[in-house]
Amino acid sequence: xxxxxxxxxxxxxxxxxxxxxxxxxxxxxxxxxxxxxxxxxxxxxxxxxxxxxxxxxxxxxxxxxxxxxxxxxxxxxxxxxxxxxxxxxxxxxxxxxxxxxxxxxxxxxxxxxxxxxxxxxxxxxxxxxxxxxxxxxxxxxxxxxxxxxxxxxxxxxxxxxxxxxxxxxxxxxxxxxxxxxxxxxxxxxxxxxxxxxxxxxxxxxxxxxxxxxxxxxxxxxxxxxxxxxxxxxxxxxxxxxxxxxxxxxxxxxxxxxxxxxxxxxxxxxxxxxxxxxxxxxxxxxxxxxxxxxxxxxxxxxxxxxxxxxxxxxxxxxxxxxxxxxxxxxxxxxxxxxxxxxxxxxxxxxxxxxxxxxxxxxxxxxxxxxxxxxxxxxxxxxxxxxxxxxxxxxxxxxxxxxxxxxxxxxxxxxxxxxxxxxxxxxxxxxxxxxxxxxxxxxxxxxxxxxxxxxxxxxxxxxxxxxxxxxxxxxxxxxxxxxxxxxxxxxxxxxxxxxxxxxxxxxxxxxxxxxxxxxxxxxxxxxxxxxxxxxxxxxxxxxxxxxxx
Amino acid sequence: xxxxxxxxxxxxxxxxxxxxxxxxxxxxxxxxxxxxxxxxxxxxxxxxxxxxxxxxxxxxxxxxxxxxxxxxxxxxxxxxxxxxxxxxxxxxxxxxxxxxxxxxxxxxxxxxxxxxxxxxxxxxxxxxxxxxxxxxxxxxxxxxxxxxxxxxxxxxxxxxxxxxxxxxxxxxxxxxxxxxxxxxxxxxxxxxxxxxxxxxxxxxxxxxxxxxxxxxxxxxxxxxxxxxxxxxxxxxxxxxxxxxxxxxxxxxxxxxxxxxxxxxxxxxxxxxxxxxxxxxxxxxxxxxxxxxxxxxxxxxxxxxxxxxxxxxxxxxxxxxxxxxxxxxxxxxxx
Numbered sequence: 001x002x003x004x005x006x007x008x009x010x011x012x013x014x015x016x017x018x019x020x021x022x023x024x025x026x027x028x029x030x031x032x033x034x035x036x037x038x039x040x041x042x043x044x045x046x047x048x049x050x051x052x053x054x055x056x057x058x059x060x061x062x063x064x065x066x067x068x069x070x071x072x073x074x075x076x077x078x079x080x081x082x083x084x085x086x087x088x089x090x091x092x093x094x095x096x097x098x099x100x101x102x103x104x105x106x107x108x109x110x111x112x113x114x115x116x117x118x119x120x121x122x123x124x125x126x127x128x129x130x131x132x133x134x135x136x137x138x139x140x141x142x143x144x145x146x147x148x149x150x151x152x153x154x155x156x157x158x159x160x161x162x163x164x165x166x167x168x169x170x171x172x173x174x175x176x177x178x179x180x181x182x183x184x185x186x187x188x189x190x191x192x193x194x195x196x197x198x199x200x201x202x203x204x205x206x207x208x209x210x211x212x213x214x215x216x217x218x219x220x221x222x223x224x225x226x227x228x229x230x231x232x233x234x235x236x237x238x239x240x241x242x243x244x245x246x247x248x249x250x251x252x253x254x255x256x257x258x259x260x261x262x263x264x265x266x267x268x269x270x271x272x273x274x275x276x277x278x279x280x281x282x283x284x285x286x287x288x289x290x291x292x293x294x295x296x297x298x299x300x301x302x303x304x305x306x307x308x309x310x311x312x313x314x315x316x317x318x319x320x321x322x323x324x325x326x327x328x329x330x331x332x333x334x335x336x337x338x339x340x341x342x343x344x345x346x347x348x349x350x351x352x353x354x355x356x357x358x359x360x361x362x363x364x365x366x367x368x369x370x371x372x373x374x375x376x377x378x379x380x381x382x383x384x385x386x387x388x389x390x391x392x393x394x395x396x397x398x399x400x401x402x403x404x405x406x407x408x409x410x411x412x413x414x415x416x417x418x419x420x421x422x423x424x425x426x427x428x429x430x431x432x433x434x435x436x437x438x439x440x441x442x443x444x445x446x447x448x449x450x451x452x453x454x455x456x457x458x459x460x461x462x463x464x465x466x467x468x469x470x471x472x473x474x475x476x477x478x479x480x481x482x483x484x485x486x487x488x489x490x491x492x493x494x495x496x497x498x499x500x501x502x503x504x505x506x507x508x509x510x511x512x513x514x515x516x517x518x519x520x521x522x523x524x525x526x527x528x529x530x531x532x533x534x535x536x537x538x539x540x541x542x543x544x545x546x547x
Numbered sequence: 548x549x550x551x552x553x554x555x556x557x558x559x560x561x562x563x564x565x566x567x568x569x570x571x572x573x574x575x576x577x578x579x580x581x582x583x584x585x586x587x588x589x590x591x592x593x594x595x596x597x598x599x600x601x602x603x604x605x606x607x608x609x610x611x612x613x614x615x616x617x618x619x620x621x622x623x624x625x626x627x628x629x630x631x632x633x634x635x636x637x638x639x640x641x642x643x644x645x646x647x648x649x650x651x652x653x654x655x656x657x658x659x660x661x662x663x664x665x666x667x668x669x670x671x672x673x674x675x676x677x678x679x680x681x682x683x684x685x686x687x688x689x690x691x692x693x694x695x696x697x698x699x700x701x702x703x704x705x706x707x708x709x710x711x712x713x714x715x716x717x718x719x720x721x722x723x724x725x726x727x728x729x730x731x732x733x734x735x736x737x738x739x740x741x742x743x744x745x746x747x748x749x750x751x752x753x754x755x756x757x758x759x760x761x762x763x764x765x766x767x768x769x770x771x772x773x774x775x776x777x778x779x780x781x782x783x784x785x786x787x788x789x790x791x792x793x794x795x796x797x798x799x800x801x802x803x804x805x806x807x808x809x810x811x812x813x814x815x816x817x818x819x820x821x822x823x824x825x826x827x828x829x830x831x832x833x834x835x836x837x838x839x840x841x842x843x844x845x846x847x848x849x850x851x852x853x854x855x856x857x858x859x860x861x862x863x864x865x866x867x868x869x870x871x872x873x874x875x876x877x878x879x880x881x
Binding site for chain 1: 580640700710720842
């Protein structure tokens with residue numbers, strides 16, 4: 001009997017523990033009134049707090065997949081870092097809300113000389129950095145000189161965008177009065193303005209970066225709508241409203257907290273449970289769940305990416321153009337898009353998405369035609385040798401489930417008589433080995449940086465980038481000449497023609513099987529208003545509010 | 548006793564030295580270049596070479612190794628290649644987060660596991676015994692990822708009792724002093740925050756405790772069964788001692804040695820092996836710190852992280868060995 005009593009006591013204890021955990025019904029999101037951080041206004045799913053909304057601070061919790069590396073936009077290369085710096089810093093020029101057209105930013109006007117070598121920017125007046133430093137021509141010059149003075153491993157993007165053959169494209173930058181800056185270029189650069197609008201070229205407070213040195217990334221100071229508050233590594237980054245922001249009425253939020261939640265499903269769970277307000281990186285397969293939940297809204301990011309199957313053109317059998325074309329005919333791209341992107345993607349025809357200026361609409365994707373593939377393989381004299389098919393080990397917006405897509409491709413190839421073995425490596429190893437040309441066929445993708453054709457075609461398929469981003473080792477001199485010419489061509493129409501021509505040749509040479517341009521998904525609470533996802537992946541949050 | 552502890556600590560040196568060497572070699576054997584990973588997909592060959600030079604990665608491996616050892620001796624674990632921060636300052640918040648979670652989990656595991664084991668042994672072949680052992684079997688084989696997501700679905704989304712992830716309510720963040728949030732909130736008199744932090748511990752704590760609970764329960768049961776068949780228990784029972792007194796006072800003490808060993812081992816495992824739990828519950832702990840460092844080929848962080856975890860593992864074993872003497876006075880280390 002005693003034993004039974006003990007057992008009963010234990011069960012009671014357990015029940016009480018669960019009950020105690022449960023009875024504290026004001027969920028962890030509520031805070032004490034004296035903390036100064038009361039923010040029940042964000043609890044949009046809780047109707048009882050609605051009447052306090054207007055008086056409480058507006059706080060947005062943004063859930064994303066990983067933490068930032070640094071908050072100094074000049075030195076980082078990862079998208080997660082830019083998601084935060086985009087709201088702390090401003091660039092001379094801005095991209096459009098939904099596209100990569102050019103709009104005024106910290107520079108309100110600009111004039112380009114006829115030879116395309118001189119750019120004169122008129123700056124906004126009365127703008128201050130978060131530390132009180134004045135924004136003026138001098139600040140811009142100090143920033144540009146900081147970038148120019150560093151090596152590629154210090155300021156990677158500056159060197160990548162504004163250097164050619166080791167020499168600066170921006171040869172000189174000088175002031176003409178307090179609010180005019182003149183850039184002089186060594187040669188015309190067609191995407192110059194688009195490059196300047198990229199997140200890495202956010203203008204930082206010279207006082208702050210001169211004082212902080214290497215530590216600037218921990219204490220970023222810009223002119224943006226939000227100021228940096230706090231960073232708990234691998235956990236959360238908090239930024240708060242800049243009360244002196246130069247654009248009237250903005251930002252609408254008082255505070256934004258970026259939380260890292262690595263697993264996509266766990267992140268969606270956090271959103272559904274109300275722990276976060278906005279979730280980046282929603283699996284395509286979860287899209288319907290979100291749409292079916294009245295308390296949530298599904299948000300589609302405009303597509304600016306390409307997912308592809310690269311065919312290393314220096315390795316047999318893909319050193320033969322006919323084999324590469326055969327593989328293009330063999331793969332059922334529409335079926336892949338329907339099955340793994342839940343239809344939220346467009347079958348790709350070219351190595352860049354249609355939203356990019358210079359896209360060749362006349363080119364159709366290779367149709368799914370196994371018979372044609374077989375005859376091409378026969379014509380090529382393919383010996384039936386098994387190939388390695390590399391499957392991406394990580395989900396990316398352009399490839400949500402590499403392993404499963406690889407299985408479909410394997411089946412497609414088998415149907416036309418090409419045997420393949422699926423292999424995969426840990427991600428860093430995968431990239432490294434593919435870069436060394438060790439793969440036969442490999443899955444990979446790309447999200448554009450600045451919305452320019454050069455950033456896709458030249459970066460991914462020019463012979464200059466073999467050993468860098470040209471993983472398929474594709475080399476065609478004619479394409480190279482067209483792309484180099486397009487880089488310094490300032491007449492937009494001529495440029496478009498050059499890129500269209502390059503796409504024709506690439507389509508014929510078939511170094512890739514372009515698979516899809518996906519629409520990355522996000523989800524938010526129904527009350528989140530004004531969020532405009534940007535195709536580059538760096539979102540400005542100044543217009544966001546919570547109802 | 549002090550002599551013994553001193554000797555054990557001295558033995559630690561060759562063990563850890565061996566560890567550093569093995570880890571150092573393994574890390575360099577994996578393909579993937581940190582310079583490449585830091586600079587991203589777009590980097591040029593020259594930039595990579597320059598960065599390798601700056602990071603000292605183009606030195607011969609033995610020079611790199613000795614540089615690393617020299618650093619350890621002077622208390623410098625180097626800088627993270629990714630964040631460029633000194634590891635000694637960077638690692639503490641992660642370690643504290645893992646400690647807090649691991650100790651909470653092991654606390655749960657010990658309370659539940661030891662008691663379930665005792666009751667199962669006590670009522671051998673009863674329904675409770677069968678049920679507990681079936682649950683223990685499921686517990687050992689449960690995929691943590693699945694369990695974690697299910698916990699979130701049940702306790703956070705449907706019941707709304709507990710938060711899904713993280714260590715704190717980010718809207719009302721804890722001001723870190725020691726980085727042990729339970730302690731920090733108490734030190735600041737923020738009892739409301741203490742409750743919030745405690746609630747954040749539950750789901751990852753249960754996920755992490757599942758396997759140790761099962762193992763401890765099975766070990767306790769086996770050990771208890773053995774002890775309860777022994778003469779002194781029979782004598783105690785024959786003398787008319789109350790059953791719970793026999794079990795908890797006489798039998799348990801004697802059954803505890805192997806259980807303690809398992810607890811020690813499991814605690815060590817939790818400190819280093821909580822990566823899955825930390826990922827699913829976005830817990831900013833040392834497991835994820837090391838895991839992400841591997842993705843970035845952040846050599847100094849991987850090396851130091853593993854070294855720290857190995858050190859803790861060995862220290863826990865030492866503590867367990869010392870506890871043996873406390874529990875069983877027959878055990879002496881001289």
